[in-house]
Amino acid sequence: MPTPEQARARFETISPELAPYATRTMPRRRDTEHPINQAYLRDRHRDGSLKHAREVGVEQSDAVFFEQMERIQRRGGISHEGNGELSYTSQVRAEFPEIQSFLERPDQSSSRDSNSNPQSVVKLLMDTGATRLEIYSDRTESDDMRDKRVAQIVEAVSRVERAGFTMPSPMHFYLPKYTRSIKLPSLRTENAWSSFAEFYAPNRIMLSPELLRTVPPANAPRSIAVNINDPSAAIVHEIGHCLHFTQSPKSYSDLFHTRFRQQYEHIAGAISAYGARNPHEFVAETFTAITYNAAIPRGQPDLYRALGGPVPARQTPAPTVGRTLAHTSDRSFPDQRSDRAAMARMPPTGDSSRYSSGSSRSYAQPDPSSWDRRRADVERGSRGHGHRGRR
Ligand SMILES: [Zn+2]
Structure with a gap:
């Protein structure tokens, strides 16, 4: 002892x-x-x-x-108290996107809606490039909400692949319908979960419906995703944690509860305030910057490498014909700022006609001839906001 x-x-x-x-x-x-x-x-x-x-x-x-699943399951949900009318204005919609799920709840006579039993989720199977995605979604969530959430995942995964990184396959994504408790009509809110997005080794990522917000919360830490106002960047950030674990499990697992030594905290902070928080976050933030093709500040590449930051398998990504639902908007940081109007009218890139019905849905490989049309749809825009992480 x-x-x-x-x-x-x-x-x-x-x-x-x-x-x-x-x-x-x-x-x-x-x-x-x-x-x-x-x-x-x-x-x-x-x-x-x-x-x-x-x-x-x-x-x-x-x-x-x-732990998180259990907490979200127990606490997440929306209830309508009293007789007040909810006015679902665009401002409310921007901050509380999941109220749409409440309004479309399966039992309209009930004043409360919560997450369904996780034993009976809808499992979506999709392939983007070399990665099989398994997406676990609440069976009572509307196709519209689900499609918007899936589109964010596909955008993130496609972007990571285009940057030349190889992801574990399959990747599992969990989409609880509610990750906070909201009382209507007062909009009094309690968080059931301290994150918008979180990675769990080896290949799981949980995502909050709050990623559909078009106005970031005032208290969100200044991460790249928040700075560029892009919820897909919050998912890319989590994929960064995933690849850190996959490529350097010794470093990844030895970095919990750590902080930077002072001179490195300063270097790390040049990527984003969130990146200075600890080495895990620095690696994920730098990975996000690399994936979005942003300039990496001086000193950071060395620090990133020393901490086992993920490197691409190939330098120049080969074009992949037949990648499902891929986004090809290689716009750089400044172009992506706050295109909130575009986000609000974003067409879901998931074409629900390509779902097959049943509890195990899957996407067919797209017809290459439809590629350009789909790309044109996608480039009309899909901006939202980012991430409040805990690791
Ligand atoms: Zn993180």
């Missing part, structure tokens, strides 16, 4: 490759249930790296994923 001092020293040890950049401090209140906290107390490899890094990363993610 180690003494408390020995335990602290072990917990605060990080791999020598990462130690020049980051430090870990034992939290005052440490959740001893979490696998990562136990892993940091165990012996390391001779070279100082974490043992069983991949397994530890997945165990930790499993624990967090089920």
